[in-house]
Structure formats: structure tokens, C-alpha cells
Amino acid sequence: MFCYQCQEASKGTGCNVVGICGKQPETANLQDLLIYTVKGVSDIVVKGGLDAKDLGEVNHEVLKSLFMTITNANFDDAAFVKDINKMITLRDNLRAMVVAGPPAEAGFFKKLLGLAKETPSKGIPVSSLHDAAVFVVGSKEEMLTKAAGVGVLATENEDIRSLRELIIYGLKGYAAYAHHALNLGKESDEIYAFVYEALAATLNDGLGADELVALTLKTGEYGVKAMALLDGANTSKYGNPEITQVNIGVKKNPAILISGHDLADLEQLLEQTKGTGVDVYTHSEMLPAHYYPAFKKYDNFAGNYGNAWWKQLEEFESFNGPVLFTTNCIVPPKSDKVRDRIFTTGASGFPGCTHIEADANGKKDFSAIIAMAKTLPSPTEIETGTIVGxxxxxxxxxxxxxxxxxxxxxxxxxxxxxxxxxxxxxxxxxxxxxxxxxxxxxxxxxxxxxxxxxxxxxxxxxxxxxxxxxxxxxxxxxxxxxxxxxxxxxxxxxxxxxxxxxxxxxxxxxxxxxxxxxxxxxxxxxxxxxxxxxxxxxxxxxxxxxxxxxxxxxxxxxxxxxxxxxx
Ligand code: FS2
Ligand code: SF4
CATH class of the missing domain: 3.40.50.2030 (Rossmann fold)
Incomplete structure (x- = not known):
């Protein structure tokens, strides 16, 4: 493994044995291969002249894949193997659309890829595509073998590597924000088109430092658009945040702690816990949910428990109840007792924790978390008072x-x-x-x-x-x-x-x-x-x-x- 994407990179240079975050080498390598696969998808979209507005499911899966590789989001190898396989299937179907060959029957690709409309074959030679767009792997072992040659260090020139990774890390954050907006029903074709453009560019050995610096700044330009999209999604659904005093003490009811950043997940949890006698507290980055008018109507939205993500090991112990991660930052739990109380959803995941998937309509069933909360003691108070935001x-x-x-x-x-x-x-x-x-x-x-x-x-x-x-x-x-x-x-x-x-x-x-x-x-x-x-x-x-x-x-x-x- 080699990973240097976060501030805690080992010795200030990179984690190459195991992540300081707890990421295991195989997980890191699978993440590298997933990113490589998404780059391959981008190569096909760009070289095949495909329009992001036609790419429905592919767009959504690309965002999720990028998000899954963000620091502390997902530690689950099985989730990465599943996602790599899914992306390879989507990639191969896209490739079949653009390479020269006999025309497919009418509606074939529309059905296969969940596309908005059938896109005609562009007839490009398969040899014009990058290896990322064509490589073949089957088992997890084959994935790991392939991953060893496609990670960060595969780019030899350290300046080109640095700029490529700066763009990719920016895109991971960008994808996270766009994914939250998507969960609230807001998306934008130009946001997707830029992901393909930028990721494909990171495969292009013809681009030098000047072009990559320009692309880095363009990534910032699109970053503003992604944040604006999410801001619009949040405020149009939940209202504009307003000055709020948030309780940091605890109440007497059993409770669920929700962490991460996804407000759509929070809304579903509040709806499902309403009237059950189970309270909901926020942890870390979920604190600002209290500032939105729409969430103030829930009597069981009890307050914020604890502090920033890295204090979770001790704070989850004293919280006593189940915890739902909607995104990063997960710290690998030290005891099975705490791990058994942790649930994940969306792009987040941890081996041994129950992962809750959305159904075809985006609905998530949190009844197992609510049932568990009812069997556990209410949170132990660790502080009292309020904070304002x-x-x-x-x-x-x-x-x-x-x-x-x-x-x-x-x-x-x-x-x-x-x-x-x-x-x-x-x-x-x-x-x-x-x-x-x-x-x-x-x-x-x-x-x-x-x-x-x-x-x-x-x-x-x-x-x-x-x-x-x-x-x-x-x-x-x-x-x-x-x-x-x-x-x-x-x-x-x-x-x-x-x-x-x-x-x-x-x-x-x-x-x-x-x-x-x-x-x-x-x-x-x-x-x-x-x-x-x-x-x-x-x-x-x-x-x-x-x-x-x-x-x-x-x-x-x-x-x-x-x-x-x-x-
Ligand atoms: Fe904090 Fe972790 Fe918000 Fe970052 S909870 S470091 O994900 O995105 O911030
Ligand atoms: Fe190291 Fe984890 Fe940070 Fe990567 S994300 S640099 S493995 S601490």
C-alpha cells in the first residue's frame, strides 16, 4: 500500500505498512483499484464523446465510488470488491457502446445501463483506450495483483504525481458533496461531466505540469459549483440555518447517535424514531443539523453528544446506545461490544458492522437500530449546557x-x-x-x-x-x-x-x-x-x-x- 491523502500520513510522507487511520493494506489497494476503474470509466466517456446527461446510474455510482475512498469513510474490503465489480460491469457496458463493432439492437444500452436515452456507438478503436478502461480481473486476489501496479506511485514523476493526486483528492471531496445533494434529489450534468474530464486527464501522460495546474484550479471552480448545489439542496429542503442553542447534555430516554454529514439519512431516522420513545443525538459533523428549521419539529431530536470524530472511541462507550454512520469519519472500534452497536449506510462501511442499504426508492429501514436502542441504557452525561451555531x-x-x-x-x-x-x-x-x-x-x-x-x-x-x-x-x-x-x-x-x-x-x-x-x-x-x-x-x-x-x-x-x- 501507499497512501498519502490525509493530514495524518505516516511520518509526513505516506502510510506504506498500515494506515494511521487504521486502513489495512488490502483495503488501501482495493481503493486504488476502484479509483483506477473509475478513471477507466472516465476515459471511455471522454474518448467516446458520451454526454453525462445520458449516463444516469453511471454518474451516481462514480460519485459513490469516489466517496467510499475518502479517509475514514469505508474500511470494508467486501464493499470494495462488490463496488469494483459493479464499476467494471458499468465500464464494460459503456465501452461496448463506444468501440467500433456491430450495432446493438435498439434500446439495448438504455436498458443495460439505465441510461436516459440510447446513445449511438461512436466507433472508436478499443486500442485508443487506456488500460484502466479495458483491464480484466475476476477474484479478489486478481484485483489485489492488479492494484499493486496502479496506485499513487505508478506515476513516477513526483510533480505530476502530486498534481494528479491533488486533483483526485479534490474530486473525492467534490463527489462527497455532490452525493449528498443527489440524496436530496439534486444533481447537475456539468458536475458529472467535470468528474469524467478531470479523472480522464489524470490518465493522460501527454499533460504536463502547467496543464495540470490549470486543471487543479478548474477543480476549485467546480468545487464552488458542487458546494452551491449542496447548499441549495439542503436549504430548499430544510430551510436556512438559523441561530440555535444546541443542548450538549443528555435526556433520560434510550437513544441513537448519528454521525457523518448526510441530512437525508438524518431526516429518515427522525421520521422513523418519532413517537418511539427513542431520542436522536448528533455526533461530530452532524451537529449543524440542529440549525435547520425543518429538524426542529422533532421532539426527540435531543442534542449533540461529544466532540469531533477522533474522540468517538471513548464517547461511543459512554453513549451506550447504537450509532449510525452516514459518512466518514469512522475510527476502527477497539471492542466488539462497541462495534456491534455501530451501523453504517451510504458510502460508509466497516467490517462486522451492519450496513443499511436504501431500497429502490431511496428509503432506508432503520428499525433494527431503533429496536437495539430500546434494549440499551440511555446515554451517560459527559457535559452539560449548550453551544450556539x-x-x-x-x-x-x-x-x-x-x-x-x-x-x-x-x-x-x-x-x-x-x-x-x-x-x-x-x-x-x-x-x-x-x-x-x-x-x-x-x-x-x-x-x-x-x-x-x-x-x-x-x-x-x-x-x-x-x-x-x-x-x-x-x-x-x-x-x-x-x-x-x-x-x-x-x-x-x-x-x-x-x-x-x-x-x-x-x-x-x-x-x-x-x-x-x-x-x-x-x-x-x-x-x-x-x-x-x-x-x-x-x-x-x-x-x-x-x-x-x-x-x-x-x-x-x-x-x-x-x-x-x-x-
Ligand atoms: Fe471532520 Fe471527518 Fe467534514 Fe471531514 S468529521 S474530518 O470528514 O468532512 O470534516
Ligand atoms: Fe494514511 Fe489513512 Fe491518511 Fe491514507 S487516509 S494517509 S492510510 S492515515
Whole structure:
């Protein structure tokens, strides 16, 4: 195995024995082969001139496959073998549509692939396709043998490898966001078309560093579109997030803990638990669900339990009840007792945990989780009180006058975008210290699980505006970009970088990569990224990011505050 896609890559270079995340070598290799297969699908779509709008099921499966390989989403080899087989079948059927050969009977491909309409054969020679589009494997052993030659290190030039992986990791985050939107019935052909274009480009040895840098920025452009799609899907269905106090204590009923990011799954769980006497609590990135008006009607939506993903081993013990993962971040459970209480759905999975599939209409049957909850004790209280959030774009726009006045009067000197991820690394204490030591006339804008490093600190408010404004999940970093653009408009500035906003972002997995690329596309400069820079940036690629965009790392909290405040 070789994997360097997340911030915890071993020794800052890559995991090559076993993942720091717990990913086993065979799982890593199967993930490599799945990505390779999806690249092969993309090669066929691009070279065969297929239109994404005709590709129904293929589009959906490509998103899901990319999502499954995100850090901490899925550790289940059987799920990857099944998915590779599924993608190979779809790939081979697509290939049959585009290669030269006798015409198929009318309606054949439409039926075979669930296509929107029959697409005529393009008649390209099969020899023009990449190996990824044609390789053959049967058993898991054959998959592993093939995987050994198609992983990250198959690209020898370290700069080309770095750029290809930067694009692929961005696409994984992008696919995750598009998949959530899809679960809410929103999709877009251009979002799919870009996945094919970009993945096919990562197979093209004719593309050099300049073309790949341009494609990296284009990935950011599409990242904005994917986040906008998801934002529209969430807010049109559940309303705009609003200021909300979320209970962090517990009630007396037995309960289910829901984690991950998928609001459609949460809605189904709340509907099915309604009136059963079983409460539902959020964990980690599901916390912002409390900010949506639509979920406030559920009396059993009891609060948020615990902190960011990496604290789950101890927090799941004391929660006592079953846990439903809708996406990452899963930490491999240490005991069978806890593992038996964990359920997964969607792109997530863990061996030995029950996986709940949707039926043909997208409905999921959570009755086994509810039944289990009823047999288990209610959660043990680990903290009490409330935390406040809900500062997504519409809520902040509603407060715009107040915010603008505070900036004009000097009551607010600077905003700090501290969105992103949390993680286990000791160095992340920096973010708590940074938040604590920031001058009292500054405001933190946050989104993602990074917030748990400071969202329970008594940081106070400025004229009624809390000093930590939580917009929501990592994907709601989109709100932070909209807020910045709105402030630029209100203050009549020509450049987003003239705003009194500094960016000190914590990253961990690939959704943070697409957020970063989206910010770069929007022209944001001087973003600081920590706790360490990505292992997948080669020295030359890192140099381009530093010189073109002013990307930097972090130092100590004291030094960095001085630097950001211009002291
Ligand atoms: Fe946090 Fe993990 Fe949100 Fe990331 S819960 S690091 O998935 O995407 O953020
Ligand atoms: Fe290592 Fe991160 Fe890859 Fe896991 S996802 S194997 S921790 S680099």
C-alpha cells in the first residue's frame, strides 16, 4: 500500500505498512483499484464523446465510488470488491457502446445501463483506450495483483504525481458533496461531466505540469459549483440555518447517535424514531443539523453528544446506545461490544458492522437500530449546557448591518476563517490556543469539525455577535465564501483580499482539499494551512502554491497572531 491523502500520513510522507487511520493494506489497494476503474470509466466517456446527461446510474455510482475512498469513510474490503465489480460491469457496458463493432439492437444500452436515452456507438478503436478502461480481473486476489501496479506511485514523476493526486483528492471531496445533494434529489450534468474530464486527464501522460495546474484550479471552480448545489439542496429542503442553542447534555430516554454529514439519512431516522420513545443525538459533523428549521419539529431530536470524530472511541462507550454512520469519519472500534452497536449506510462501511442499504426508492429501514436502542441504557452525561451555531449565509446576511457597523466602529478588527477539520495530532492544540489568545476584537468564522477545538470556550461576544460564528459542516465553508463576497460588496472593495479576513484553516481529509481549491478559485490569497502541509504536495508544487497564492503553514499561536494582526 501507499497512501498519502490525509493530514495524518505516516511520518509526513505516506502510510506504506498500515494506515494511521487504521486502513489495512488490502483495503488501501482495493481503493486504488476502484479509483483506477473509475478513471477507466472516465476515459471511455471522454474518448467516446458520451454526454453525462445520458449516463444516469453511471454518474451516481462514480460519485459513490469516489466517496467510499475518502479517509475514514469505508474500511470494508467486501464493499470494495462488490463496488469494483459493479464499476467494471458499468465500464464494460459503456465501452461496448463506444468501440467500433456491430450495432446493438435498439434500446439495448438504455436498458443495460439505465441510461436516459440510447446513445449511438461512436466507433472508436478499443486500442485508443487506456488500460484502466479495458483491464480484466475476476477474484479478489486478481484485483489485489492488479492494484499493486496502479496506485499513487505508478506515476513516477513526483510533480505530476502530486498534481494528479491533488486533483483526485479534490474530486473525492467534490463527489462527497455532490452525493449528498443527489440524496436530496439534486444533481447537475456539468458536475458529472467535470468528474469524467478531470479523472480522464489524470490518465493522460501527454499533460504536463502547467496543464495540470490549470486543471487543479478548474477543480476549485467546480468545487464552488458542487458546494452551491449542496447548499441549495439542503436549504430548499430544510430551510436556512438559523441561530440555535444546541443542548450538549443528555435526556433520560434510550437513544441513537448519528454521525457523518448526510441530512437525508438524518431526516429518515427522525421520521422513523418519532413517537418511539427513542431520542436522536448528533455526533461530530452532524451537529449543524440542529440549525435547520425543518429538524426542529422533532421532539426527540435531543442534542449533540461529544466532540469531533477522533474522540468517538471513548464517547461511543459512554453513549451506550447504537450509532449510525452516514459518512466518514469512522475510527476502527477497539471492542466488539462497541462495534456491534455501530451501523453504517451510504458510502460508509466497516467490517462486522451492519450496513443499511436504501431500497429502490431511496428509503432506508432503520428499525433494527431503533429496536437495539430500546434494549440499551440511555446515554451517560459527559457535559452539560449548550453551544450556539447556525451562522450560515442567510443568517449572517440578516445580521449584516450589525456586523458592518461593528467593523466600521472598530469593535471588530478582524475575522478569522478557521474552517476545516479536526484530528488526533497533538499539534492541533495550536487551534485551541490560537482561538483563546486572539484579541477580543476579532471574530472566528468556522465550519467543519475543526470547530470542536474552540466552540466550547468562553470567548464571549462583540455587541451581541458571538466571537465564534459556526456556519455548519465542512461543506458549509461555502457560506463563509458567500459571506466574504457579501462583505466585499458592502464595503465596495475591488478585491476579496482587501477585507479584514485572515484564513487559518485546519485540514485533515479530502473534503478540505476541495474547500481549499474552491477558495483559491475565488481568488483568496495567503491561506495558512495546518497543522502540517499535505504530504502529497511535492516541493515544486508546494512552491507554486506559495508563490502564486501565498499559501503558508503555521507556526506558534503567538507568532501567528502577531503576523495575522500585522503587529
Ligand atoms: Fe471532520 Fe471527518 Fe467534514 Fe471531514 S468529521 S474530518 O470528514 O468532512 O470534516
Ligand atoms: Fe494514511 Fe491518511 Fe491514507 Fe489513512 S487516509 S492510510 S492515515 S494517509
Amino acid at each position: 447556525g451562522f450560515a449565509h442567510e443568517q449572517v446576511f440578516a445580521l449584516a448591518d450589525k456586523v458592518v457597523d461593528a467593523v466600521k466602529s472598530g469593535a471588530i478588527k478582524k475575522f478569522f476563517v478557521m474552517a476545516g477539520c479536526d484530528g488526533r495530532m497533538k499539534g492541533r492544540d495550536y487551534y485551541t490556543e490560537f482561538a483563546e489568545k486572539l484579541p477580543k476584537d476579532t471574530v472566528i468564522l468556522t465550519a467543519g469539525c475543526a470547530k470542536y477545538r474552540y466552540n466550547k470556550l468562553p470567548l464571549g461576544d462583540i455587541g451581541g455577535i458571538p466571537r465564534v460564528l459556526d456556519a455548519g459542516q465542512c461543506n458549509d465553508s461555502y457560506s463563509l465564501a458567500l459571506i466574504a463576497l457579501k462583505l466585499k460588496e458592502v464595503f465596495e472593495l475591488g478585491d476579496i483580499n482587501e477585507l479584514p479576513i485572515a484564513y487559518n484553516i485546519a485540514w485533515y481529509e479530502q473534503k478540505a482539499v476541495i474547500v481549499l481549491l474552491a477558495l483559491l478559485h475565488l481568488g483568496v490569497k495567503n491561506i495558512h494551512l495546518g497543522p502540517t502541509l499535505p504530504a502529497f504536495l511535492s516541493p515544486n508544487v508546494a512552491k507554486v502554491l506559495v508563490e502564486t497564492f501565498g499559501i503558508g503553514g503555521i507556526g506558534t499561536a503567538d507568532e501567528d497572531i502577531k503576523m495575522f494582526m500585522g503587529a
